Amino acid sequence: MLLTTAGSAAALFLPACSRKLPPTYGNLLRMGDTLTYAAHRALLNGKALAKEYTRADITSFPAIGTVDPGDPKNKKPSPIYRQLQSGRFADWRLTVEGLVARPGSYSLADLKSFPSRTQITRQSCEEGWSAIAEWTGVPLSLVLDAVGMLPSARFVSYYSYDDWADSIDLIDALHPQTMLAYGMNGKDLPIPHGAPVRMRVETQLGYRSVKYLERIVVKDDFDDGGEKGNIQQGWSWYAGI
Amino acid sequence: MNSLGGKEAGVSQHAAWVKLAHWIVTVSFFALAFSGVIVLMAHPRLYWGETGNNLTPALLELPLGRNHHHPGWEQPTAFFAQEGSPVTANRNFEIFNENGWARSLHFLAAWFLVAPGAVYLFAGLFSGHFRRHLWPRSREFARGLLRQDLWDHLRLRIAAATGGPHYGVLQKCTYCSVVFGALPLAVVTGLAMSPAITASYPFLSGMFGGVQSARTIHFFISLLLVLFVLVHAIMVVKSGFRRQMRAMTMGE
Numbered sequence: 001m002l003l004t005t006a007g008s009a010a011a012l013f014l015p016a017c018s019r020k021l022p023p024t025y026g027n028l029l030r031m032g033d034t035l036t037y038a039a040h041r042a043l044l045n046g047k048a049l050a051k052e053y054t055r056a057d058i059t060s061f062p063a064i065g066t067v068d069p070g071d072p073k074n075k076k077p078s079p080i081y082r083q084l085q086s087g088r089f090a091d092w093r094l095t096v097e098g099l100v101a102r103p104g105s106y107s108l109a110d111l112k113s114f115p116s117r118t119q120i121t122r123q124s125c126e127e128g129w130s131a132i133a134e135w136t137g138v139p140l141s142l143v144l145d146a147v148g149m150l151p152s153a154r155f156v157s158y159y160s161y162d163d164w165a166d167s168i169d170l171i172d173a174l175h176p177q178t179m180l181a182y183g184m185n186g187k188d189l190p191i192p193h194g195a196p197v198r199m200r201v202e203t204q205l206g207y208r209s210v211k212y213l214e215r216i217v218v219k220d221d222f223d224d225g226g227e228k229g230n231i232q233q234g235w236s237w238y239a240g241i
Numbered sequence: 242m243n244s245l246g247g248k249e250a251g252v253s254q255h256a257a258w259v260k261l262a263h264w265i266v267t268v269s270f271f272a273l274a275f276s277g278v279i280v281l282m283a284h285p286r287l288y289w290g291e292t293g294n295n296l297t298p299a300l301l302e303l304p305l306g307r308n309h310h311h312p313g314w315e316q317p318t319a320f321f322a323q324e325g326s327p328v329t330a331n332r333n334f335e336i337f338n339e340n341g342w343a344r345s346l347h348f349l350a351a352w353f354l355v356a357p358g359a360v361y362l363f364a365g366l367f368s369g370h371f372r373r374h375l376w377p378r379s380r381e382f383a384r385g386l387l388r389q390d391l392w393d394h395l396r397l398r399i400a401a402a403t404g405g406p407h408y409g410v411l412q413k414c415t416y417c418s419v420v421f422g423a424l425p426l427a428v429v430t431g432l433a434m435s436p437a438i439t440a441s442y443p444f445l446s447g448m449f450g451g452v453q454s455a456r457t458i459h460f461f462i463s464l465l466l467v468l469f470v471l472v473h474a475i476m477v478v479k480s481g482f483r484r485q486m487r488a489m490t491m492g493e
Contacts, residue, residue: 028349029342029345029346029349030345031349032345032346032348032349032352033345033348033349035349035352036348040437040438044437044438044440044441045440045441048440048441049440050436050439050440051439051440051443051446053291057291058320058327059292059294059296059297059327060294060296060297060317060327060328060329060330061294061296061320061327061328061329062294062295062296062314062329062330062331062332063329063330063331063332064331064332067331067332067333122291122292122436122452124434124436124452125284125294126283126340126344127283127284127336127338127340128280128281128283128284128286128456129284129286129292129293129294129295130291130292130293130294130452130453131292131294131296131297132291132292185320185321185327186321187320190329192329192331193329202436202440203436203437203440204436204437205436233341234341234342235340235341235345236341236344236345240435240436240437240438241348241432241434241435241436241437241438
């Protein structure tokens with residue numbers, strides 16, 4: 001355990017030919033984030049489930065950040081999203097590509113034809129508040145299985161209509177509670193909370209559960225998402241704490 | 242600084258590992274307190290129980306910055322048909338949020354509390370440092386000695402520095418509460434706010450009655466720790482700043 005942590009910590013100082021750890025850009029704080037990530041992976045059970053609640057526990061839930069990507073009043077509105085929204089997302093397709101044997105393009109109906117999972121979980125926002133909601137969706141592992149994720153795959157990147165680029169490692173991607181959620185509190189996922197489909201990553205802070213999913217790409221190297229990713233915007237990529 | 246009067250025979254000094262741990266934790270604590278305030282300012286509302294947010298009642302609202310009572314919540318919509326249903330509302334207010342670097346600094350600094358802290362706890366236990374210097378003896382509670390020591394401190398009658406770990410009974414009680422109580426509690430309530438850690442160890446949030454309870458306790462413990470540091474610094478000054486600083490750095 002100690003060796004793994006030490007080894008992972010040592011890796012902070014090795015130039016990455018193939019990147020398996022988030023880049024730090026020489027930033028001490030990002031090095032700290034990577035140390036935390038390495039420690040969590042070394043010391044915690046990656047398959048442990050976040051607490052699941054009952055319907056009686058469901059709470060009020062603020063909608064923050066982007067609440068409508070198509071809204072022309074946004075700094076960078078998405079006309080594509082606005083168009084899809086006007087058609088009630090009948091034309092929305094989630095492409096799943098990259099290191100997969102059978103790249104797929106899924107409509108909402110397609111995703112709903114997968115076996116679904118419903119989980120009532122707590123979202124902890126980085127701001128400090130938390131809320132409990134019921135999410136219904138397809139476990140990401142099932143979709144990755146359907147597209148035939150290749151053995152060389154290490155990360156799953158996901159992109160949104162409001163210009164976020166995030167990614168998770170395979171431990172999180174294959175976690176039983178990681179899902180593409182299309183339902184919230186028993187109804188269709190509403191626009192302010194990420195319609196038509198958002199990611200759910202239940203063992204990390206809320207900002208990893210990106211709303212308004214557009215595209216998923218499976219990769220073998222770490223990709224920090226450039227300017228649209230967390231790291232270059234000054235946030236920890238791994239948000240288990 | 243000895244309620245038994247005068248120096249104990251055989252002037253012992255602060256051990257090197259004690260001095261090292263002391264200063265690393267000092268710097269770490271300042272970084273934690275500073276970054277902690279910045280983190281709190283993003284959402285200066287405290288709750289009790291499993292959850293809490295702007296659309297649920299708060300236990301306590303702190304007037305910290307512009308996120309306190311901020312406007313910009315649009316019309317709430319109920320999730321369910323029944324009365325008293327939880328609601329959702331959109332936020333159109335740009336909040337103050339420096340949690341990117343503040344959180345990262347907080348957790349980086351935390352490593353420099355927990356690692357030296359763990360070493361200090363083990364070394365303190367097995368070297369006899371706690372037994373000889375920190376844990377109060379039963380005779381120190383006799384004949385109103387604690388009450389007298391407290392009264393002396395309140396009247397700022399502070400004994401001169403002895404150059405080493407010779408502590409009065411009030412001092413011992415205070416240091417023990419910090420080393421074995423407040424600091425570990427601050428760490429554990431901190432860990433209890435981690436989604437990943439509580440998934441692996443659900444008892445962590447359960448033992449406090451929920452994640453938001455842990456957060457509230459974390460805040461109040463941190464407040465007590467800041468108060469401790471303040472009083473500690475004043476006592477160091479009042480008992481002979483130069484001698485104390487020399488004792489905790491180069492030794493005599």
